[in-house]
Amino acid sequence: xxxxxxxxxxxxxxxxxxxxxxxxxxxxxxxxxxxxxxxxxxxxxxxxxxxxxxxxxxxxxxxxxxxxxxxxxxxxxxxxxxxxxxxxxxxxxxxxxxxxxxxxxxxxxxxxxxxxxxxxxxxxxxxxxxxxxxxxxxxxxxxxxxxxxxxxxxxxxxxxxxxxxxxxxxxxxxxxxxxxxx
Amino acid sequence: xxxxxxxxxxxxxxxxxxxxxxxxxxxxxxxxxxxxxxxxxxxxxxxxxxxxxxxxxxxxxxxxxxxxxxxxxxxxxxxxxxxxxxxxxxxxxxxxxxxxx
Numbered sequence: 465x466x467x468x469x470x471x472x473x474x475x476x477x478x479x480x481x482x483x484x485x486x487x488x489x490x491x492x493x494x495x496x497x498x499x500x501x502x503x504x505x506x507x508x509x510x511x512x513x514x515x516x517x518x519x520x521x522x523x524x525x526x527x528x529x530x531x532x533x534x535x536x537x538x539x540x541x542x543x544x545x546x547x548x549x550x551x552x553x554x555x556x557x558x559x560x561x562x563x564x565x566x567x568x569x570x571x572x573x574x575x576x577x578x579x580x581x582x583x584x585x586x587x588x589x590x591x592x593x594x595x596x597x598x599x600x601x602x603x604x605x606x607x608x609x610x611x612x613x614x615x616x617x618x619x620x621x622x623x624x625x626x627x628x629x630x631x632x633x634x635x636x637x638x639x640x641x642x643x644x645x646x
Numbered sequence: 647x648x649x650x651x652x653x654x655x656x657x658x659x660x661x662x663x664x665x666x667x668x669x670x671x672x673x674x675x676x677x678x679x680x681x682x683x684x685x686x687x688x689x690x691x692x693x694x695x696x697x698x699x700x701x702x703x704x705x706x707x708x709x710x711x712x713x714x715x716x717x718x719x720x721x722x723x724x725x726x727x728x729x730x731x732x733x734x735x736x737x738x739x740x741x742x743x744x745x746x747x
Contacts, residue, residue, distance in 0.1 A: 478647040482655045489659055489682050493666035498674055505678055512685055515655075518647065519696040521706050524688075531713050536681065536720050543724045544674055547731040557671055565668030573661035577654060586650040589697050597695075597702035606703045607710075615707055622714045629718035637725035639732075 474518055481518070485511040498548070502541050509533045523603040652693035659686035673727050673737040677720065684716050 488508040495501040509532040516525035580586065607615050659682055666679025688709045695705025731737055 569665040633721040633725035
């Protein structure tokens with residue numbers, strides 16, 4: 465009895481979160497002001513983190529909130545404030561352009577759903593993963609183990625990639641000598 | 647909540663992101679839409695890892711790498727945005743056709 469109600473509960477949470485994610489994503493696309501857009505994006509990312517928790521991927525949910533909602537979006541907001549005046553609305557978009565873009569993406573969505581619907585095994589599949597497959601300790605041991613299926617080398621490569629891109633970003637964005645003289 | 651529902655949610659988010667990329671004229675707005683699309687790809691990874699994978703933790707690790715590479719991409723892209731604004735005083739993609747010069 466309690467198991468059935470648990471499944472029903474997670475179903476209800478899934479549909480609520482899915483609706484909220486799609487609604488905030490549409491708000492990101494349609495918002496007149498880019499700052500509003502960025503704030504809606506934070507809510508969309510938090511919804512994604514809740515979805516990850518429903519799929520028992522706790523580490524991913526944490527990384528989602530820390531990296532996306534905490535890092536990337538704040539970075540975007542800084543850039544918006546640096547490159548435009550506060551409260552300035554975005555560039556005017558003509559209606560035909562909005563409509564054509566909507567038709568193209570709706571056609572893509574219709575095609576993808578059309579191909580995914582006949583696959584019965586997607587509907588009936590039960591979770592194969594154990595309940596704690598991506599728990600923090602399993603994740604950490606996997607990420608840093610030096611066994612054959614360990615992932616320590618990709619982990620180190622990603623850390624070097626982060627360092628290199630941050631140095632590159634600073635090099636691109638800093639002022640050159642001529643610009644400083646002006 | 648089946649795998650099909652998760653995949654359809656990811657497809658809807660991907661389509662919304664594509665709508666934004668095609669619709670926006672502002673560079674930062676396009677970047678925000680690209681974030682939505684990458685997020686949809688991550689949802690695919692996680693839901694396949696939960697429902698289908700033999701080795702589920704490896705599937706979940708994959709999306710961590712996607713998140714890290716996305717952070718790198720945003721750092722470089724926003725640096726380019728700041729530089730472009732300093733040079734052209736505009737972030738309208740329709741006016742940025744002289745990049746080859």
